[in-house]
Amino acid sequence: MSGTADTLTPDRQRLELGALSAPAVLFTVGMIAFPLLYTIWLSFQSFSSTGRQSFAGLANYTRLVGDNEFWHGLWVTLALYVLSLVLQLVFGVWLALVLFHAKRLPGVVRSLFISPFMMPPVVAGMMWLVILDPSLGAANYILTSFGLPPSDWLASPSWVIPTVALIDTWQWTPYVALIVLGGLQSLPPSVYEAAQIDGASGFKTFQRITLPLLLPTIVTATILRSVDLLRFFDIIYITTQGGPGNASNTLNIYGFRVGFEFFNIGYASALMLTLTAIVFGVVLAFNRLRGAVAW
Amino acid sequence: MRVRTSIAISLARAGFAVIAASVVASAASAAEFDWKKFQGKTVTFLANNNPVSQALLTHKADFEKLTGITLKVDGYQEQQMRQRLVTVMNAHSDEVDVFMTLPSREGQQFAAAGWYAELASMTKGEVAADYDGAGLSQALVKAGTFDGKLTSMPMNLEGPILYYRTDIFKKCGLEPPATIADVEAAAKKLKACDSGVTPFVSRGLKPALPYTFSNMLHNIGGSYIANGKSNLCSPQGKEALETYSRLLRDYGPPGVVNYSFYQISALYRSGRAAMAFESSNELRTVMEGGERLKDTALIAFPAGKAGQVPTAIGWGMAVSAYSKQPDAAWYFVQWATSPAVQKMMAVQGIAPPRSSVASDPEYRKWIDEEPVRQQWQAALDVLAAKGSSEVGYPIVANPESREFIGQAVQDLILNQKPVDQACADADKGLDALIAQK
Numbered sequence: 121m122s123g124t125a126d127t128l129t130p131d132r133q134r135l136e137l138g139a140l141s142a143p144a145v146l147f148t149v150g151m152i153a154f155p156l157l158y159t160i161w162l163s164f165q166s167f168s169s170t171g172r173q174s175f176a177g178l179a180n181y182t183r184l185v186g187d188n189e190f191w192h193g194l195w196v197t198l199a200l201y202v203l204s205l206v207l208q209l210v211f212g213v214w215l216a217l218v219l220f221h222a223k224r225l226p227g228v229v230r231s232l233f234i235s236p237f238m239m240p241p242v243v244a245g246m247m248w249l250v251i252l253d254p255s256l257g258a259a260n261y262i263l264t265s266f267g268l269p270p271s272d273w274l275a276s277p278s279w280v281i282p283t284v285a286l287i288d289t290w291q292w293t294p295y296v297a298l299i300v301l302g303g304l305q306s307l308p309p310s311v312y313e314a315a316q317i318d319g320a321s322g323f324k325t326f327q328r329i330t331l332p333l334l335l336p337t338i339v340t341a342t343i344l345r346s347v348d349l350l351r352f353f354d355i356i357y358i359t360t361q362g363g364p365g366n367a368s369n370t371l372n373i374y375g376f377r378v379g380f381e382f383f384n385i386g387y388a389s390a391l392m393l394t395l396t397a398i399v400f401g402v403v404l405a406f407n408r409l410r411g412a413v414a415w
Numbered sequence: 416m417r418v419r420t421s422i423a424i425s426l427a428r429a430g431f432a433v434i435a436a437s438v439v440a441s442a443a444s445a446a447e448f449d450w451k452k453f454q455g456k457t458v459t460f461l462a463n464n465n466p467v468s469q470a471l472l473t474h475k476a477d478f479e480k481l482t483g484i485t486l487k488v489d490g491y492q493e494q495q496m497r498q499r500l501v502t503v504m505n506a507h508s509d510e511v512d513v514f515m516t517l518p519s520r521e522g523q524q525f526a527a528a529g530w531y532a533e534l535a536s537m538t539k540g541e542v543a544a545d546y547d548g549a550g551l552s553q554a555l556v557k558a559g560t561f562d563g564k565l566t567s568m569p570m571n572l573e574g575p576i577l578y579y580r581t582d583i584f585k586k587c588g589l590e591p592p593a594t595i596a597d598v599e600a601a602a603k604k605l606k607a608c609d610s611g612v613t614p615f616v617s618r619g620l621k622p623a624l625p626y627t628f629s630n631m632l633h634n635i636g637g638s639y640i641a642n643g644k645s646n647l648c649s650p651q652g653k654e655a656l657e658t659y660s661r662l663l664r665d666y667g668p669p670g671v672v673n674y675s676f677y678q679i680s681a682l683y684r685s686g687r688a689a690m691a692f693e694s695s696n697e698l699r700t701v702m703e704g705g706e707r708l709k710d711t712a713l714i715a716f717p718a719g720k721a722g723q724v725p726t727a728i729g730w731g732m733a734v735s736a737y738s739k740q741p742d743a744a745w746y747f748v749q750w751a752t753s754p755a756v757q758k759m760m761a762v763q764g765i766a767p768p769r770s771s772v773a774s775d776p777e778y779r780k781w782i783d784e785e786p787v788r789q790q791w792q793a794a795l796d797v798l799a800a801k802g803s804s805e806v807g808y809p810i811v812a813n814p815e816s817r818e819f820i821g822q823a824v825q826d827l828i829l830n831q832k833p834v835d836q837a838c839a840d841a842d843k844g845l846d847a848l849i850a851q852k
Contacts, residue, residue, distance in 0.1 A: 256681065256682065275669065275673045363621050377818075382815045385505070
């Protein structure tokens with residue numbers, strides 16, 4: 121630099137700021153753009169089981185259309201997404217309200233409430249795998265102690281999706297609650313004072329004031345959880361590896377296996393780009409919704 | 416199409432004799448051999464963090480002291496190790512010099528992709544006088560040979576064996592099972608006799624179960640491929656599918672479709688299973704805490720119509736085709752698969768792929784300390800003598816073939832399909848894989 125900011129012309133200031141920030145900008149763009157462009161290129165390649173590579177045009181994408189496992193994976197992904205998201209939003213808002221109103225709750229208890237999402241997913245997966253083991257796990261022990269029938273949990277094709285959704289809900293509800301709690305703390309007190317003067321009940325206040333005012337925050341939480349839930353991988357990989365059969369084989373798990381177990385990187389890239397497009401579409405839709413509910 | 420791997424049969428095959436001869440010929444250059452030749456170099460070893468590599472790497476300092484080579488270990492769990500390897504090899508990178516490989520699973524695939532360096536020439540080159548290449552299980556050496564190319568050196572011998580509780584068998588008036596029918600009859604009687612234990616447990620997890628299922632299929636007389644087509648719907652194939660799934664469905668633990676070695680060992684070790692059909696490698700895990708030491712007996716899986724054709728495989732050590740220092744890498748491979756190191760690993764519970772180690776007085780002393788170890792060695796002797804290395808389809812797409820086998824078995828365990836439909840659905844997908852070049 122040849123002078124202080126005060127002595128520089130605006131053009132020179134812009135130039136120097138641009139030069140200083142360029143490496144960081146280039147690095148960031150490179151880190152995002154290169155993997156994406158490389159994956160797009162890979163999705164137009166064909167890889168044989170032995171790793172031989174050739175240009176495949178749109179073959180990997182046309183294969184998607186006729187691939188039953190892809191459609192099944194899409195269904196599993198969306199089912200898990202909807203179920204987990206609904207549960208996490210409902211319990212997240214509830215937990216946020218509890219934490220907001222229970223001002224005297226000791227810090228330790230508050231920390232306990234929010235601790236699950238700080239746990240690495242692999243640890244959480246292993247822990248629930250042990251708890252839900254139909255033979256050795258605590259879950260069935262508790263059920264049978266109360267005279268209830270035991271469940272196969274993760275080993276049942278019909279129960280595996282609800283069970284995985286419950287594990288994810290256990291882990292990520294506190295995260296949603298923290299976001300919503302931040303929103304609750306920023307709501308204007310004057311609205312509540314007016315409602316109190318008008319004699320509104322607690323439920324009416326929640327229904328007519330809290331919930332509408334919280335909507336932008338809830339949509340933000342929805343966007344953040346959507347990105348994670350549509351790319352659901354870790355808990356499933358640890359607990360079921362997509363099974364039993366293919367009952368929990370999400371698109372992400374399917375793509376991983378195609379790429380890294382069967383070495384068809386081209387088709388796996390096409391699968392993952394399709395999933396990325398779905399994630400982008402959902403995020404864009406909710407982003408528009410956020411604009412519509414802003415106040 | 417089944418590849419029988421008994422030592423006697425394999426040694427008799429003329430083509431393979433060339434490789435065996437090259438391993439033997441290694442002694443020729445032993446006189447000039449110098450362990451310090453590559454002093455100062457660094458060799459990178461991509462390891463599967465399993466009991467085999469864990470036992471080997473307890474002696475890492477010995478290798479570094481002997482050779483002056485620095486050994487850089489890149490250790491991962493099995494699947495993560497393969498992911499790392501795929502990334503490195505697809506990039507033709509020299510980041511990995513030596514890697515662990517399971518020839519029965521990925522051997523054909525990796526060999527066809529050109530990822531393995533040819534080892535036969537190395538075994539003819541610089542070899543220590545006491546290496547004794549011919550002393551390695553020639554069945555396992557053959558299992559690591561593709562299109563006449565030696566791709567890996569065996570590190571251990573392993574296969575599924577039957578662990579059973581002698582006390583529960585005695586209480587229920589049962590004799591040790593001699594046939595597959597005996598296993599099922601015993602499971603039935605155990606279920607009625609002691610409702611507190613799971614009569615029989617084995618692998619139900621889709622990609623893991625071909626390891627044990629293949630033993631059942633071969634004992635019954637089935638094969639994976641006949642006349643270039645998938646053979647799961649043959650009478651023997653259907654019998655194997657039905658028997659394996661029936662044993663797990665009717666006598667296995669709830670949730671068995673998610674069971675692999677981890678859950679099986681935990682269930683058996685805790686005393687809640689009477690029979691466990693699981694890997695010989697799990698001996699140490701099963702015996703942890705000592706509770707099962709005095710009430711367990713071990714045998715190779717009982718015979719079917721075709722007798723005993725146990726699954727016998729082993730991890731191998733391969734040199735990367737992209738390594739820039741294959742000679743230094745070979746020094747590590749030959750040290751790790753040498754009689755001295757394999758003896759040290761053997762007394763750590765890693766079954767040796769050498770008959771000389773198996774009969775070594777020090778190893779025998781360790782074996783004779785516990786009856787269960789004697790039975791373990793006896794079962795391993797059956798594996799070495801009669802074993803087949805065929806786990807899943809002997810094709811390039813072997814890993815994918817295991818998915819279809821696993822799916823067919825799970826369909827039956829979960830009562831989702833009749834056997835005719837389960838095997839037909841699997842055969843359809845498997846025929847497409849067989850047709851792939």
